[in-house]
Structure formats: structure tokens, C-alpha cells
Amino acid sequence: MTPLWTSADLAAATGAPLPGFDATGVSIDSRTLAPGDLFVALIGENGDGHAHVGAALARGAAGAMVHRDASRDRLLRVADTLGGLQALGRFARARATAARVIAVTGSVGKTTTKEMLRTMLGALAPTHAAAASYNNQWGVPLTLARMPREASFAIIEIGMNHAGEIAPLSRLAAPHVAVITAIERAHIGHLGSIEAIADEKAAVVTGLLPGGTVVLPADSPLLGRLRARAGTARVVLFGTDAAADVRLLECTADADGSAIAARIGGEDVRIRLGAPGTHMAMNAMAALACVHALGLDVRRAATALAGFAPMRGRGARQRLAIAGGEILLLDESYNASAASVRAALQVLALQPAARRVAVLGDMLELGDEAEREHSAIASSVVSAADMVFTCGPLMRGLHDSLPDRIRGVHADDSATLAPIVVAALRPGDAVLVKGSLGSRMIRVVQALTAPPNAVEQVR
Numbered sequence: 001m002t003p004l005w006t007s008a009d010l011a012a013a014t015g016a017p018l019p020g021f022d023a024t025g026v027s028i029d030s031r032t033l034a035p036g037d038l039f040v041a042l043i044g045e046n047g048d049g050h051a052h053v054g055a056a057l058a059r060g061a062a063g064a065m066v067h068r069d070a071s072r073d074r075l076l077r078v079a080d081t082l083g084g085l086q087a088l089g090r091f092a093r094a095r096a097t098a099a100r101v102i103a104v105t106g107s108v109g110k111t112t113t114k115e116m117l118r119t120m121l122g123a124l125a126p127t128h129a130a131a132a133s134y135n136n137q138w139g140v141p142l143t144l145a146r147m148p149r150e151a152s153f154a155i156i157e158i159g160m161n162h163a164g165e166i167a168p169l170s171r172l173a174a175p176h177v178a179v180i181t182a183i184e185r186a187h188i189g190h191l192g193s194i195e196a197i198a199d200e201k202a203a204v205v206t207g208l209l210p211g212g213t214v215v216l217p218a219d220s221p222l223l224g225r226l227r228a229r230a231g232t233a234r235v236v237l238f239g240t241d242a243a244a245d246v247r248l249l250e251c252t253a254d255a256d257g258s259a260i261a262a263r264i265g266g267e268d269v270r271i272r273l274g275a276p277g278t279h280m281a282m283n284a285m286a287a288l289a290c291v292h293a294l295g296l297d298v299r300r301a302a303t304a305l306a307g308f309a310p311m312r313g314r315g316a317r318q319r320l321a322i323a324g325g326e327i328l329l330l331d332e333s334y335n336a337s338a339a340s341v342r343a344a345l346q347v348l349a350l351q352p353a354a355r356r357v358a359v360l361g362d363m364l365e366l367g368d369e370a371e372r373e374h375s376a377i378a379s380s381v382v383s384a385a386d387m388v389f390t391c392g393p394l395m396r397g398l399h400d401s402l403p404d405r406i407r408g409v410h411a412d413d414s415a416t417l418a419p420i421v422v423a424a425l426r427p428g429d430a431v432l433v434k435g436s437l438g439s440r441m442i443r444v445v446q447a448l449t450a451p452p453n454a455v456e457q458v459r
């Protein structure tokens with residue numbers, strides 16, 4: 001079998017001299033690379049990858065892409081390694097001539113929608129998709145550079161923190177279908193207004209191939225704005241609105257998932273989704289709209305959604321054996337915005353439990369709107385939770401505003417809060433842990449899942 005990257009292709013893609021090695025994969029992290037990978041020495045926030053070239057080769061890397069450290073064997077020398085990675089991505093995209101590519105962007109639900117598409121399309125044909133949430137200036141080209149030539153489908157997540165980031169990534173992905181999952185106030189600190197967020201997400205149409213389709217949220221107040229920016233592209237709508245081509249008619253949520261009635265291209269379809277919450281049902285509609293836009297068998301694809309479970313940090317559910325019984329953990333530690341906190345609280349409310357406990361860390365990157373966004377979730381917190389623990393300076397106000405009967409402890413940070421939560425939980429509790437990645441609520445999850453507590457994944 002031809003390796004993912006032959007020496008000739010590496011040279012052709014980057015314009016560099018023949019490196020004299022083939023690579024079976026691509027990695028940017030010497031700690032996790034697999035033998036045979038090309039190690040790309042990127043310069044990033046966490047340091048300079050050139051310092052780890054030796055370690056990468058010692059771990060079995062086939063070779064390394066560098067723009068410094070010229071005196072070694074097995075090097076692919078380029079002017080700039082980020083540019084070199086982008087060149088690999090562009091080349092890999094162009095040579096995967098059979099691949100039908102879907103670009104996924106939006107304020108929330110990108111990774112979840114991407115994974116639903118992986119589940120559905122992977123049941124039909126060989127499917128390539130981004131690892132984890134890889135959606136930025138290195139994540140998108142890395143994902144493309146890893147795409148096998150023979151992929152039938154590829155799902156590329158595209159994200160942004162700042163204006164201007166999405167268009168070049170969309171051009172690189174050159175999608176047949178571009179989906180915007182939702183427009184919410186996440187990252188508003190950098191963008192300034194919800195309209196600016198909508199315009200930035202709409203830039204995902206920039207790289208759409210001729211004859212391509214844009215999938216848009218029918219229920220968004222910003223639909224008109226998004227549609228105007230879709231230009232001449234075909235538009236497919238998903239949502240509850242009567243105008244939706246993929247329409248959610250009914251969603252009956254239980255603790256383990258939802259029974260969904262949908263109308264897709266005029267046909268009624270019943271779907272079991274193995275992830276609870278109407279936000280998950282809406283992500284499923286977005287994913288099904290992509291399947292529909294590609295002209296595939298929607299019914300067949302949808303059956304795979306019964307086996308879809310929320311991912312770690314994004315709603316994964318675990319049963320933990322603690323002294324005297326069990327608790328249920330909803331791990332939402334990866335990410336938080338007001339929209340996703342409300343969605344998670346709705347799932348907490350669905351869980352049969354002696355007490356429903358919410359453990360909330362700060363929602364970050366909200367700029368001037370931080371205070372308002374934190375107080376905006378108060379009513380959802382009060383209606384879903386029997387006990388609330390908080391940490392971080394932004395959550396202080398929420399803590400103070402809670403009624404005495406549900407107000408737990410507030411701590412400065414998650415490390416201080418973690419043992420307090422562990423000590424407070426009782427058998428029969430369901431506990432939701434949520435906050436922005438930077439709030440490090442993972443420490444609470446780690447404290448809860450550490451021995452002697454035993455962990456069992458719920459599907």
C-alpha cells in the first residue's frame with residue numbers, strides 16, 4: 001500500500017528538496033506521535049517544536065519538517081513549518097479526488113456535529129474526520145494532511161477566536177457542504193457583537209466548491225444575515241421552523257437520549273439518538289441536513305445515531321461507585337458559554353437522582369458581556385439544580401444571587417473547589433461539572449473519578 005506521504009509527494013507539496021523518507025502519518029506533538037509519522041516542528045504558544053525534533057526521531061518519527069536546525073538526517077526543510085503544514089493540507093485535499101468534504105463551523109456544537117457525521121457517514125463508506133476539536137490554523141491543515149487519498153467523506157471542523165480566521169481555513173478545506181451549527185454569544189469578547197459573529201461564521205462559504213450547499217440554522221434570528229452571505233450557493237435549512245428542509249417535529253428526551261420525529265425532504269423519519277437534550281437533537285438535525293445535502297440515504301445514515309454517545313468533556317456520562325452507593329457524573333468540563341450551560345442544565349434536569357448538583361466554573365472570553373452572560377444563566381440554574389457549587393471570579397455573582405436552599409460553596413478556583421465537591425456528594429446524586437477549558441473544571445472531574453471511586457462509562 002502507498003504510504004500516506006511518499007518522499008516525492010512531500011517534496012511536491014512543499015516545494016522542498018526530496019526528503020528521502022516516506023511517512024505513514026503526520027504529528028505535531030513528539031509525545032503522542034506514532035512510529036512512521038512525519039513530525040512537524042511548529043512554533044506555538046507552548047514553545048518551539050524544533051526543540052523536540054530529536055525526541056520525535058527517537059520515538060520513531062520517519063522524519064521531521066523544520067525551518068531551523070539544519071544539521072540532521074531525515075529532515076524536510078521548508079521556509080516556515082506552519083506554511084509547510086498548510087501546503088501538505090492543500091495537496092492532500094487536492095489529491096483526494098473522490099472525497100466529499102463537509103466543513104463544520106458555528107458557535108457551539110461543531111465537534112458534536114462532526115462526530116455525529118463521522119458516526120453516520122462512517123457507516124456508509126470510509127470517512128476521515130478531525131481528531132478532537134482540531135479546528136484552528138494548525139488543526140485544519142493537520143486534519144487535511146492526515147486525510148487518506150481514498151477517503152469517501154471528510155469532515156473538517158473550522159473554528160475561530162478572531163475575525164478573519166475562517167475564510168482561509170474554508171479555502172483550504174474546499175468543502176462540498178458547509179454547515180453553520182448555531183450563532184451564539186461564545187467568544188463575543190473578541191468579536192464585539194452577535195452580528196460580527198454571524199458574519200465571521202458565514203465566511204465558511206468562502207471556500208465552498210461550485211455547486212456546493214450551505215446548511216443553516218432555520219431558527220436563528222440571524223438567518224437572514226447568514227443567507228445573504230451564502231450568495232448563490234444552494235441553501236438547506238435545519239431546525240423547528242416550518243421552512244426547514246430537515247425539520248425537527250418532536251423530540252422526547254429521556255435520561256439516556258431522545259426519540260426524534262423529523263421531516264426530511266418531505267419524508268417523515270423516526271430517529272433514536274443516544275445523547276440526551278434538545279441541543280443534541282438540533283446537532284443531529286444539522287448533521288442530517290449535511291447527509292441530505294449530499295444526496296445520501298438519510299434513513300440508513302440516521303439509524304447509526306442510536307449508537308452515538310456524548311464525548312468526554314462534552315456531556316459524557318459516567319457512573320461512579322462511591323462509598324455507600326453510586327453517583328452519576330455529567331462531564332461538561334471542556335467548554336462553556338451561556339447557551340451550552342443552559343443545554344447542560346436541561347440534561348441534568350432529565351436525570352433521575354436524589355439531588356441534582358451543578359458545579360460551575362467561569363465562562364471565559366466574553367469580554368464586556370461577561371457579567372451579563374453569567375447572570376443570564378441564573379434562572380436556568382435555579383430551575384435545574386438542587387445544589388450549586390461555583391468557582392472563579394465571574395461565578396461569584398451567580399453564587400451570591402442563588403437562593404439559600406441551593407447555594408453551595410464558592411471557591412476561588414477549581415483546585416480548591418474539587419475536594420469540597422467530593423466531600424459533599426452523596427449516593428444517588430447526579431452531578432454536572434461545567435466551565436470553560438481555562439477554568440480547568442477537569443480538576444473536579446479528576447477528583448471525582450480518582451480511586452477509590454470506580455468509573456463506569458454510561459454507553
Ligand SMILES: Nc1ncnc2c1ncn2[C@@H]1O[C@H](COP(=O)(O)OP(=O)(O)OP(=O)(O)O)[C@@H](O)[C@H]1O
Pocket residue numbers: 106107108109110111112113133135159181182279280282283313314315332335336339340341343344
Ligand atoms: N447546539 C448546541 N446548543 C447549545 N450547546 C451545545 C450545542 N451543541 C453542543 N453544545 C454544548 O456545547 C459544548 C461544546 O460542544 P462542542 O464541543 O460540540 O462545541 P464546539 O463548537 O466544537 O466547541 P469549540 O469551539 O470548543 O470547538 C458542550 O458542552 C456541548 O454539550
Ligand SMILES: [Mg+2]
Pocket residue numbers: 110111112132133134135157
Ligand atoms: Mg470543537
